[in-house]
Amino acid sequence: MDETTRPCVLVLRALGLGDLLTAVPALRALRRALPGHEVVLAAPGRLADAAAATGLADRLLPASAPGRGVPAELAWDGPAPAVAVDLHGNGPPSHLLLQRLRPGRLFAYAHPATPAVAGPPWRPDEHERERWCRLLDWYGIPADPQDLFIPPPTEVSPAPGAVVVHPGADAAARRWPPERFAAVAGALHRSGHEVVVTAGAGEGPLARHVAAEAGLAPEAVQGGAGDVPFGRLAALVAGARCVVVGDTGLAHLATALGTPSVVLFGPVAPRLWGPPARPRHRVLWHPGGDASPRPGDAHGPLPDERLLRITVEEVVEAVRTLPEPGLGTRAGRPLVPEGSW
Structure with missing residues (x-):
């Protein structure tokens, strides 16, 4: 059966990298439960390589909207999907967008404004991975929120064993002050560790400032003019000693690859978006x-007060006590010698 005759599962998740990676358990459950179906992921085109790297989507249908909005339309020109799955939200905009394609079945959370959708009730205080697994469970598809890993990248890391520091975030409320990231990076650098500072599109000035203040060479910065290509980014994170990051997509990539991480939270509790x-x-x-x-306001214009309560000393100590990559629950040697920062 070729791709033109296979029944299709269309999954709407037109958000960011972290959103894609927190949906991996649900996507894997769909792949397992519907092995004869083509899985099409409606998501931003810039996530095509990341989606392919999960091994859970056969193709990507480019779809996006400003902020975290719902796309106005989907460029769907094939037969009606056998199943449409709303992993985007729980409101009428995403429901109606998928209903217009006349899918055989629609998996979505219930909402009073779309009474034709007979789904489970939405819980606002649920971890993102658990939320979408619960949705599929309700429709008879077993899903495990701990089934969150993606395959290791085939590309070689440009800096094996480095500590990856990512100071950026898409909202100031979740962006720890750059001078604090620089102080952490400088402490790690002075203790003998290679440090790489990563930057998404438009974050080059921030990353270069952090690197310079930390005493790193300009070559320590990866990305900035555009996103780091996903293959290289995944290789960098997979081969890293650890990742120091705020509540953003790179934190979820570290989780998906099993790389040790220190994750800084502010306006949103880690029980909603944190690592296991x-x-x-x-x-x-x-x-x-x-x-x-x-x-707090996750999209606020200033660093959240809870984020500002995190000190440089705390972060360095957290990094110092991380286990070695791959050691699981074993303690591993300290990353930073005690008292060296």
Whole structure:
């Protein structure tokens, strides 16, 4: 059966890299439950290489909208999908977008404004991986939120064993101050570790500033004019000693590749978007008196107050005690000798 005659599963997830990677358990469940179907992922075109790297989508249908909005339309020109799956949200815009394609079945969360969608109730305080697995479970497709890894990249790392520092985020509220990232990078560099600073499209000035303040060579910066090509980025993260990052896509890439990480949280609780509770991942979050799931504005114009409570000393100590890559629950040697920063 060729691709023109196979039934199709269309999955809407027109968001960012982290969103794609948190959907890996759900995508794997769909692939496992519907092996004879072509899986088409509706997502931004810039994620084509990342989607291919998961091994869980047969092709990508370019789709995007400003911010985290729902695309106005999908450039769908084939037969109606056998199944359409809304992994984008829970509101009428995404429901109606998929309903216009007249799929045989629509998997989506229930909403009072689209009563024809008979799905499970939405829970606002649920971890993103668990949310989409629960959706599929409701429709009879078993899904495991811990089934989150992607295959190791085939490309060779440009800096094997380096510590990867990623100071960027798509909103200032989730962006730790650059001078603090620089202080962490400088401490790691002075203790003898190679440090690479990564930058997404448009983040070049930020990354170069962090590298310079940390005493790193200009060549330590990867990306900036555009995104680091996904193959190279995945190889860099997979081969890294660890990743130091805010609540952004690179944190999820470290999780998906099993790379040790220190992840800094601010306006959104790690119980909604954080890595699994495993020794190789360290989560830093100081909610103060408000431990609600979303105590701040994730898209605010200034660094969130909870993020600012995280100190350079905390991050260096968290990095110092990370296990070696691949050691699982074993302690591993310290990354930074105690007292060296």
